Amino acid sequence: MERNLLKFIWQNSRLKQVWLLVVIVASMPLYFLTLELPKQIVNGPIQGEGFSAAGAEQPFLRLPLPFAEQVFGREIVLFEGFSFDRLTMLFALGLLFLAAVVANGAFKLYVNTYKGKLGETLLRQLRYTLLDRVLRYRVVRFRNLKGAEAASVIKDEVEPLGEFVGDAFSLPLFLGGQAITGLLFLFLQNFYFGALTIAIVGFQVWIIPRLRRRLIQLGRQRQLQARRLSGQVAETVEMAPDIHVNDISNYTRARHYGLLTTILDIRFELYQRKFAVKYINNLLMQFLSFLFYVLGGYFVITGRLDIGQLVAVIAAYKDLPGPIKGLIDYDQIRLINEARYEQTIDSFRDDGLLPAEIQQMPGEAVPRLRDGFRAERAKLEDETGRVVLENLHAGIAPGERVAIATGGNDAARIAAGAFCAALARLTSPVSGTITLDGKPLDDLPESLTGRRVAYVDAGTFFPSGTIRDNLTMVLKNQPAGFEKKMTPPTPPKGSGGLLHDAPPAETLDWIDLKALGLADRRAFDRHVAAVLDLAGLSRQIQDLGLRGTVDPEHNPAFCDKIVEVRREFRDNAAGFGVAGIVEPFDPERYNAQAAIGENLLFGTARAPGWELDALATNPVLLAILDRHGLRERFLEMGRRIAEARIELFGDLGPDSKIFETVADVSYEEVARLKEMMARLRMGRQAKEQPAPRRSKVGAKALSDREELLRITFNYCEARSRFGVLDAETESDILAARANVREAVSELEGAPVFFHDPDLYNPTATVLDNILLGRVSSSVVDGREKVLAAVQELIARTGLSDGLLDAGLDFEMGNGGRRLSETQRQKLHLARALIKKPDIIVFNEVLGALDAASRQATMRQLLDLPLLEDENWKPGMLAVLLDDELAGRFDRVLVYRNGTLVEEEPDEIAKRTGDDAGEAADKEEADDDAHAE
Structure with missing residues (x-):
C-alpha cells in the first residue's frame, strides 16, 4: 500500500478533490465581498462620504471592467447599476452584505458536507482493505497477532483519517484562500498593515511547526501504548478464570497500572507542549492586534487613514487569525495523520499474504476430489520451528479411512498434529510437497480445499450468535445461484492499495442447497438433524429448545402442536409414568408447587x-x-x-x-x-x-x-x-x-x-407450556422423569424437528461459553460434517468426552455411508485418542524414526488390547499388594 498519506488520498479521490477545489475557489469572491462591504457601509451611508449634497445619490452594483484604464486607457463600465440615495444605499448595502454572508455560509455548508461524505467513504474502503488483508494472512501470522490490537487499529486508530481525507487538499486551499484574500484586503487598505501582518504570520509559520515536532513523536508513542493497553485488557478478559484460580489479580492490576502510568506521562508531556505552543501562537496574534490598535489609531489621528478603513482593517484582521491558525494546525494534523497512517500500514504489512486469487469465488460448481492427498519427502515443523516429521511419504484418498496411532506418545501426537495441520493448510511443509489431486496444496483455491476438505481438532472457539449461525457458517461460501465468477478484492492500478469493489450483500442467501445435493429447505433441515444426531448433539439441542421460547407469530403450527401435546401429556400421565408428579395450573385451585x-x-x-x-x-x-x-x-x-x-x-x-x-x-x-x-x-x-x-x-x-x-x-x-x-x-x-x-x-x-390450557404462552418456555404446571418437589428424580416423558412424547408426536429448530436458536454467548466444552466439541464436529466434504481430518477430536462416549461416536462415524439417505462416504484421516479403534480403519500410520510409517491395523488393535490387559493385571496386583 502507498506509504505517503497525501499521495494515497489523491490516488483514491482525485476527481472529488478537484471538485472541492473548484467550489472553494468559487467561494473566495464572496469572502472578499464580506470584508469589503462593511467598509463601504461605514464610509458611505453611515459617514456620508459622497452624500454631502442634498438629494445626492450614488450608483449601486456598478461594475467597471477591472484594469480597463491600464489596458485600454479608459474606464469601461459593464453595468451602470442603480442610483440610490443615502438611506436606500444603507439598506441596499446591508442586504447585499447579508446575502453575501448567507451565500458564503451555504458554500461552507456544502463543502463541509461533501468533505464529510468523502472522508467516510474513503475510511470505509480503508477499513475494508485492512480487513481483507487480515483475511489473507497465513495462519502462522495469527499466532503472534492480538485480535484486540488489530481491532483497535481498524476501529479507532484510522477513525481520524476519515476526518482528514476531506481536508487533505481542500482545507489548505480554503484557509489559504481566505488568508490571502484577507492579506490582499489589508494591503489594499494600508501597505504597512499588510507588511506587518505578513512579518508576524511568517514568523508564526516558521516557529510553530518546529515547536510541534516533539508533539508528533509523543502522539506516536501514545498511540502505540494505547494499542498495548487494548491488547492487555483483551488478554485479561480471556484469562479471567486463570487470574481468579491462581490469585494473580493484584499482579494484573499492577501490570495495567504501570502501562496506564506510562500513558499518563506521555499525555501529560503532550498537554504541556501542546498548550505552550498554543500560548505562543495566541501571544503573537494578540501582539499583532496591539500593533493594529496603536498604529491604526495613530494613522487615523494623523489623517493618514480614515475611520472606515480602520474598521474594515480590524474586521479583516479579526477573521485573519482563524485561517492562519487553521493552516498552522493543519500542518500538525497532517503530520499526526501521516504518522498514524504509516503506523497502520506497518501494522498490516505482511509480505506473506495469500494471493488474492486463492480466495476467488468460482463461477462454476467445485469439483469433487479424485485422488486425495499425497505427501512426498515432506518435512514439517511444529509451532516452535522444531522439525517433527522428515521424509514423510503418506496419503489418503476419498473414501479411504486412515488412522494415526500415537499410543499416547507426546512426540507422536505432535508429529501427527503437524501432519493434520499441514493437510488443512494451517502450516506449510519446510521442504518436499503435499499435493491434493496431484496439484500443490498451497496453489489450490480455498473454494476447493474449504468445501472438499474438513478439519476438526480440539479447538472450540465460536463467535457470538445462535447455534444455527455457528453450525451453518461453514456453508456460506458464496451466494446461492451466484454464477458469475467473482474476482477477489484487488486494488485497482493507481489506488495506492485501496480496495473499491464491494462484495456481495450479506443479506443474500449464502447457503447453496444445490451444491450440497439437497432439493429444498426441508431436505436441508433433515440434513441438519441427521448431522446433529451423528455428532451426538440432537438430544442436547432439543433440551435447549425445551428451555427456550418460541414466538407463535413466527411458528404458529409448532405452538398449536405444543398445546395438543400438553393435553396428551395430562391425559396420559400415567402411561408415561409421571402420574401425580406434575401439579397443573387450575384457575380454581392454589398450586402448592408454585410460589x-x-x-x-x-x-x-x-x-x-x-x-x-x-x-x-x-x-x-x-x-x-x-x-x-x-x-x-x-x-x-x-x-x-x-x-x-x-x-x-x-x-x-x-x-x-x-x-x-x-x-x-x-x-x-x-x-x-x-x-x-x-x-x-x-x-x-x-x-x-x-x-x-x-x-x-x-x-x-x-x-x-x-x-x-x-x-x-x-x-x-x-x-x-x-x-x-x-x-x-x-x-x-x-x-x-x-x-x-x-x-x-x-x-x-x-x-x-x-395461564390458559387452550393457549400457547409466548413468554414461557416450551417445557413450561407443555407442563402448564409445576413438578412436585417431593418426588425423587421427579424432574428427570418428567423430562424423559416429555422427550418420549415429543418424539412420538413428531415434534422433534420443531424442538430442534427452537434449540438451534439458542444464543451461545461470547466464544460459545454458554455451551459446555463437550457440547462445543460436538458442534465443532457437526460443523465439519454438515458441508459433506470428500475428506475429513480428525485431529484428536472429542477429547472432552469420556472414552466410552468418544469411542461410540467414532464408531458411528466410521460406519459408511455416514448419512444413509444421502449415500455420503467421505475419506477420513484420524489421529486416535483411543488406539482400540485402529482395527476399524483401512490403514494405520505410526510414528517411527521421525516419520510416519504404515502398520497393520489388526496389529495395533491387538497390541493395544494386550497393553490394556497388562495394565489391568498390574492394577489388580497393586490392589492385592495394598490389601495385604
Whole structure:
C-alpha cells in the first residue's frame, strides 16, 4: 500500500478533490465581498462620504471592467447599476452584505458536507482493505497477532483519517484562500498593515511547526501504548478464570497500572507542549492586534487613514487569525495523520499474504476430489520451528479411512498434529510437497480445499450468535445461484492499495442447497438433524429448545402442536409414568408447587414491573393486597420465613456444602437477612434503612418492608415447609387472583399472560407450556422423569424437528461459553460434517468426552455411508485418542524414526488390547499388594 498519506488520498479521490477545489475557489469572491462591504457601509451611508449634497445619490452594483484604464486607457463600465440615495444605499448595502454572508455560509455548508461524505467513504474502503488483508494472512501470522490490537487499529486508530481525507487538499486551499484574500484586503487598505501582518504570520509559520515536532513523536508513542493497553485488557478478559484460580489479580492490576502510568506521562508531556505552543501562537496574534490598535489609531489621528478603513482593517484582521491558525494546525494534523497512517500500514504489512486469487469465488460448481492427498519427502515443523516429521511419504484418498496411532506418545501426537495441520493448510511443509489431486496444496483455491476438505481438532472457539449461525457458517461460501465468477478484492492500478469493489450483500442467501445435493429447505433441515444426531448433539439441542421460547407469530403450527401435546401429556400421565408428579395450573385451585407470587398472578410477566422480584413495588398489586388484607399478613409471613432461614442456616460458614444443595439460600443471603431483621427489631423504618438488595440490576434498592414482601412472593410451602402458609391465606390469595386478572385486563399492553390450557404462552418456555404446571418437589428424580416423558412424547408426536429448530436458536454467548466444552466439541464436529466434504481430518477430536462416549461416536462415524439417505462416504484421516479403534480403519500410520510409517491395523488393535490387559493385571496386583 502507498506509504505517503497525501499521495494515497489523491490516488483514491482525485476527481472529488478537484471538485472541492473548484467550489472553494468559487467561494473566495464572496469572502472578499464580506470584508469589503462593511467598509463601504461605514464610509458611505453611515459617514456620508459622497452624500454631502442634498438629494445626492450614488450608483449601486456598478461594475467597471477591472484594469480597463491600464489596458485600454479608459474606464469601461459593464453595468451602470442603480442610483440610490443615502438611506436606500444603507439598506441596499446591508442586504447585499447579508446575502453575501448567507451565500458564503451555504458554500461552507456544502463543502463541509461533501468533505464529510468523502472522508467516510474513503475510511470505509480503508477499513475494508485492512480487513481483507487480515483475511489473507497465513495462519502462522495469527499466532503472534492480538485480535484486540488489530481491532483497535481498524476501529479507532484510522477513525481520524476519515476526518482528514476531506481536508487533505481542500482545507489548505480554503484557509489559504481566505488568508490571502484577507492579506490582499489589508494591503489594499494600508501597505504597512499588510507588511506587518505578513512579518508576524511568517514568523508564526516558521516557529510553530518546529515547536510541534516533539508533539508528533509523543502522539506516536501514545498511540502505540494505547494499542498495548487494548491488547492487555483483551488478554485479561480471556484469562479471567486463570487470574481468579491462581490469585494473580493484584499482579494484573499492577501490570495495567504501570502501562496506564506510562500513558499518563506521555499525555501529560503532550498537554504541556501542546498548550505552550498554543500560548505562543495566541501571544503573537494578540501582539499583532496591539500593533493594529496603536498604529491604526495613530494613522487615523494623523489623517493618514480614515475611520472606515480602520474598521474594515480590524474586521479583516479579526477573521485573519482563524485561517492562519487553521493552516498552522493543519500542518500538525497532517503530520499526526501521516504518522498514524504509516503506523497502520506497518501494522498490516505482511509480505506473506495469500494471493488474492486463492480466495476467488468460482463461477462454476467445485469439483469433487479424485485422488486425495499425497505427501512426498515432506518435512514439517511444529509451532516452535522444531522439525517433527522428515521424509514423510503418506496419503489418503476419498473414501479411504486412515488412522494415526500415537499410543499416547507426546512426540507422536505432535508429529501427527503437524501432519493434520499441514493437510488443512494451517502450516506449510519446510521442504518436499503435499499435493491434493496431484496439484500443490498451497496453489489450490480455498473454494476447493474449504468445501472438499474438513478439519476438526480440539479447538472450540465460536463467535457470538445462535447455534444455527455457528453450525451453518461453514456453508456460506458464496451466494446461492451466484454464477458469475467473482474476482477477489484487488486494488485497482493507481489506488495506492485501496480496495473499491464491494462484495456481495450479506443479506443474500449464502447457503447453496444445490451444491450440497439437497432439493429444498426441508431436505436441508433433515440434513441438519441427521448431522446433529451423528455428532451426538440432537438430544442436547432439543433440551435447549425445551428451555427456550418460541414466538407463535413466527411458528404458529409448532405452538398449536405444543398445546395438543400438553393435553396428551395430562391425559396420559400415567402411561408415561409421571402420574401425580406434575401439579397443573387450575384457575380454581392454589398450586402448592408454585410460589405465592406465581399463584397470585396466575400467569407470566410480559413487563418488568410484573416479574416475581418486582411485585413488592407494584402499586396495582399492592392495592389489591390491601383490599384483601393480605399485605400485613405477607409482611408477617416474610418475617417468619426470614427468621426460619436464619435459625436453620445462620450458624453455617460461607464454605458450607449445605448452601450448594439449597437452591434459594446462600451465605450472603442469610447474612443480609440477619442485618435486616436486626434493623426491624430496633424499629427502624424502611425509608431510613433501605435493604442493600436490588430486585434487578439497575433497579432501585428495596426497603426492608419491600424485601419482606419479596421473600413472601418467592416462597413455596412445598419446597421450604416452614409452615407459614395456611388454608385461609390460600383462599384469600385465590380471591385476590380474580381481582388481579380484572385489574390487569384494564391495563394497556397486557403486562401479564395468564395461564390458559387452550393457549400457547409466548413468554414461557416450551417445557413450561407443555407442563402448564409445576413438578412436585417431593418426588425423587421427579424432574428427570418428567423430562424423559416429555422427550418420549415429543418424539412420538413428531415434534422433534420443531424442538430442534427452537434449540438451534439458542444464543451461545461470547466464544460459545454458554455451551459446555463437550457440547462445543460436538458442534465443532457437526460443523465439519454438515458441508459433506470428500475428506475429513480428525485431529484428536472429542477429547472432552469420556472414552466410552468418544469411542461410540467414532464408531458411528466410521460406519459408511455416514448419512444413509444421502449415500455420503467421505475419506477420513484420524489421529486416535483411543488406539482400540485402529482395527476399524483401512490403514494405520505410526510414528517411527521421525516419520510416519504404515502398520497393520489388526496389529495395533491387538497390541493395544494386550497393553490394556497388562495394565489391568498390574492394577489388580497393586490392589492385592495394598490389601495385604
